[in-house]
Amino acid sequence: MTRYFTAALLAIFSLAIGSAANAVVVQWTVGSGGNDHYYEFVATELLWVDARGAATSSTHLGLTGYLATVTSQAEEDFLLSLAHSEGWLGGTDQGDEGKWIWADGPEAGQMFWDGGPSGTAHGFASWWVNQPDNAGAGEDYLDLRFGEWNDLNGNFTRTGYYAEYNRPLVPEPSTFGLLGLGLLGIGLIRRKRRS
Numbered sequence: 001m002t003r004y005f006t007a008a009l010l011a012i013f014s015l016a017i018g019s020a021a022n023a024v025v026v027q028w029t030v031g032s033g034g035n036d037h038y039y040e041f042v043a044t045e046l047l048w049v050d051a052r053g054a055a056t057s058s059t060h061l062g063l064t065g066y067l068a069t070v071t072s073q074a075e076e077d078f079l080l081s082l083a084h085s086e087g088w089l090g091g092t093d094q095g096d097e098g099k100w101i102w103a104d105g106p107e108a109g110q111m112f113w114d115g116g117p118s119g120t121a122h123g124f125a126s127w128w129v130n131q132p133d134n135a136g137a138g139e140d141y142l143d144l145r146f147g148e149w150n151d152l153n154g155n156f157t158r159t160g161y162y163a164e165y166n167r168p169l170v171p172e173p174s175t176f177g178l179l180g181l182g183l184l185g186i187g188l189i190r191r192k193r194r195s
Helices: 002-022 048-056 073-082 175-194
Strands: 038-042 063-067 087-092 099-102 111-114 139-145 148-153 161-165
Touching: 038 048, 038 073, 048 063, 048 087, 048 161, 063 087, 073 139, 087 161
Parallel strands: none
Antiparallel strands: 038 161, 063 161, 087 099, 087 139, 099 111, 139 148
16 A cells, blocks of 8 residues: 555656756856856747747746747757657747747847758758648748747647846946036035035
8 A cells, every 4th residue: 555655656757847847047147158047948838829829928037028038059958958848939930920929038030041942041040851831821930849930820739838037238327428417416416515
């Protein structure tokens, strides 16, 4: 009886760890070669449009999410370390066939691929052999499948999606702005001394 009880507990523990692992948001730190963005793999069967909606309505530490945009092999490798599984990414050519852009995030609207399988890269691309092929009408959505990209029809579901969260860029103060603040400070000090 004890052996069965132990096996049951191990099974429950494994399921709990597996479920929690899918919900963990991990930061890809600059110290480890990353960009300080946060990522997660959400294991749920969804169409691309639904995955996009889920990602853009999610938050982490007050940051709004989006389907991940992959701009380097290192970033893709990091995503695969979260879940070596198929999942939706934020690329689409729905608006203009063959012109692959990032739908959301800081790269929103940026084209990363132009054309079919022998197209032109405008940044990082990791297409599977002979992809994107638009083999079926409406293969307008980017799928990461075990380390390579595929274009898929919007009627397909995937076993999950990769979400990304990042802090908005804060512009560095300009030299003139700093000079203006310095002059303002000097003026306040002089005014205080005269009082």
